Amino acid sequence: MHADTTPGRKAAALAAFAGLDQEPGVPKPDPILVVDKVVRRFGGLTAVDVDHVEVQRGSITALIGPNGAGKTTFFNQLTGFDSADEGSWTFNGKQLKGVPAHRVARAGMVRTFQLTKALSKLTVMENMRLGAQNQRGENFFRALVPGSWRRQEDEITERAEELLERFKLDAKRDDFAGSLSGGQRKLLEMARALMVGPELVMLDEPMAGVNPALTQSLLGHVKDLREEGMTVLFVEHDMDMVRDISDWVIVMAQGAVIAEGPPDTIMSDPRVIDAYLGAHHDAPMSSEEFEEQLQEAEAELESEIEEKA
Amino acid sequence: MDWNTIFVTTVKASIGLETVVYALAAIGVNIQFGYAGLLNFGQAAFLGVAAYGMAVTVATFHLPFWLGILIGLAATIVLAFLLGIPTLRLRADYLAIVTIAAAEIVRLIFRSVKFSSVFGGSDGRQNFSGDFFAMNPYSPGTYGIGPISFNERVTWVLTVGWVLIAIACGLVYLLMKSPWGRVLKAIREDEDAVRSLGKNVFSYKMQALVLGGVVGCLGGFLFALGQASVQPDLFSTEFTFYAYTIVILGGAARVFSPVVGAAIFWVLLVFVGNTLSEAVSAGLLPSLFTVNNIGAVRFMLVGLGLMLLLIFRPQGIFGDKREIALDAR
Incomplete structure (x- = not known):
């Protein structure tokens, strides 16, 4: 069930964004995540300084920005x-400042990593089972009585098998996760995150290191998340992907949110162009500027001649 | 060369006191390092505080034996928390540094002159095992098959020891098959991934550290009781490294590997040592080798054997070669 076949959720998400200002920190109709004045300093360097930003529920929001803009640091802060x-x-x-990472995940905000963290020496199935929450067998004492967790384990396995089938990893069920290809690891990581039962899925560069053949399938899976009512916030460099799947784009540069807007128009926003390419990068030199430079050079030459005389 | 003596002592070593003590210590290390990836280089201290906790309670303060066992257990758990609370939130190497230093501190306190009225200085403590041997169900005599037999005291210690090993292995087997063990193994692979899936990593690491320490401390009790004395230098750093050698020899993260590893380690040491000393007294070796230096030569040969093992079978005896292959990727 790819997004193209059920346009309902996409339309709803786009409708929510209709007519919104393209200003940084613009309020959304139904935000799931609201960030206020978040700052992170490393010594003298201010890596993140976000004044206000909101993420709309049920949408796919992209977080883009040039290298070193603080996207991943911001991501790490939000997820604890x-x-x-x-x-x-x-x-x-729910206030999340100072809440440790595992509690953030339990609250329903689950992330993946830029460098995929497949648990190599666990099988694909064990990776999946690990994602399930409130497992009775994860308590030390109950773990010693297999009868107390067997049934729940069977239910978890069933859910995991459904997800593996959807992500086309069911054939790899009993292989070590370390033996998967880079793209398959990304798929596994995403499937494992879904085992947690998240409301907000945070993907840190989901396309990094994925071969082009898998890209389309990954994109489809991300769209599916929205179809199932989840919210997605992702960091990405690949602008084609951003344009293809996102409903709204937030742009960061030098730690701050500098612009927001729909994916079609955001890249033509002058603030975004400046952030990526630097101000006045491609403005042609006007004739006045040319004259000015010429006169400066002449004046310099004259003063040199005078000195020598 | 008296091959008969060599054979008998070697077979006895495979189930003897050292094997039992090192097997228990190694089962603890296997839980911490093999399954959870915690580099606890202070396992000797866990055995030490347990053995001293019991010995001092009984010998210095003349309190009951079982209270001594309880105090030994409590001391182990307190040590685990003391080491774990400041370091388990940090990178893995910090635990290694802190534990190796703590183990030396513990040993030096036990042998210090200042506390010799309590711990007995470098002589340690004796006269605490009476109650334990009073429980001995074996009547005086020897038990075993032919020459491979032990007196009633050793038989009692070994019986208790192997029962404890069986219980510990059963515990590890049950735990590592459960979701609890799955979280532990996942933490060994990547803590952050486990955190992102809503598990309290700190709590699991602490549980592993305490459990490994408690299993190891059973070895500490047996060490003290089997020799009817404790000395500080029994619990030096090399004890910990032998335990690690045993785990790696058997193959990390396998239930029986510490037990088989311990047996092989001591069989090798005893066999090589006895063969060398017999060969020296029979004049079969060049004059370079004397009775005084074959102790060192024995360790060199065993070390060489272990190196060859790691080159040709890096996964250990029970390990899965596919897992090692993953590391190379």
Whole structure:
């Protein structure tokens, strides 16, 4: 069930964004994640300084920006993998500042990593089972009584098998995750994140290191997440992908959110162009500027001649 | 050369006190390092505080034997928390540094002159195993098959020891097949991934550290009881490294590998040592080898054997070659 066959959710997501200002921090009709004045400093360097940003529920939002814009640091802060020096953010109205990463995940905000973290020496199935929450057998004492967790384990396995089938990894069920290809690992990581039962899926560069043949399938899976009512926030460099799947784009540069907008128009926003390419990068030299430079050079020459005389 | 003596002592070593003690210590290391990936280089200290906890309670303060066991267990758990709380949130290497230093601190406190009224200095403590041997169901005599037999005291210690090993292996088997064990193995692979899936990594690492310490401390009790004395230098750093050698020899993260590894390690040491000393006394070796230096030569040969093992079978005896192949990717 790819997004193209059921346009309902996409249309709903796009309708929510219709008529919104393209200003950084614009309020959304139904935000799932609201970030306020989040700052992260590494010594003298301010890596993240986000004043206000909201992520609309049920949409696919892209977070883009040039290298070093602080996207991944921002991501790490939101998911509890890095701390914030200042600021606060709420997920479903719940304050998340200072909440450790595992509690953020339990609250329903699950992330993947830029460098895929497949658990190599666990089988694909064990990777999947690990994602399930509230497992009775994960308690030390109950673990010693297999009868107390067998049934739940069977249910988890069934859910995992469904997901593996959907991600076309069912043939790899009993292989070590370390033996998968880079793209398959990305798929496994995404499927494993879904085992948690998230409301907001945070993907850190889902397309990095994936061979082009798998890209389309991965894109389809990301769209499927929205179809199932989840919200997706992802960091990506591949602009084709951003244009293809995202409903809204947030642009970061030098730690701050500099612009927001729909994917079709955001790349022509002058602030975005400046951020990627630098201000005045391609403006042709006007005749006045040319004259000015010529006169400067002449004046320099004259002063040199005078000195020598 | 007296091959009969060599044979008898070697077979006895395979189930003897050292094998039992090192097997328990190695089962603990296997839980911590093999399954959870925690580099605890202070396993000797866990055995040490347990053995001293019991010995000091009984010998210094004249309190009951079972109270001594309880105090030994409590001391082990306290040590695990002391080492774990500051370091388990940090990168893995910090635990290694802290534990190796802590183990030396513990040993030096046990042998210090200042506390010799409590711990007995470098002589350690004796006269605490009476209650344990009073429970001995074996009547005086020897038990075993032909020349391979032990007196009633050793038989009692070994019986308790092998029962404890069986229990510990059963525990590890059950745990590592469960979702609890799955979380542990996942932490060994990548902590952050496990965190992102909603598991409290710190808590699991602490549980593994405590469990490995408690299993190891059973070895500490047996070490003390089997020799009817404790000395600080029994619990030096090389003890820990032998335990690691045993785990790697057997193959990390396998239930029986520490037990088989310990047996092989001690069989090798005893066999090579006895063969060398017999050969020296029979004048079969060049004069370079004397009774005084074959102890060192024995370790060199065993070390060479272990190196060859790691070159030709890096996964250990029970390990899965496919897992090692993954590391090379």
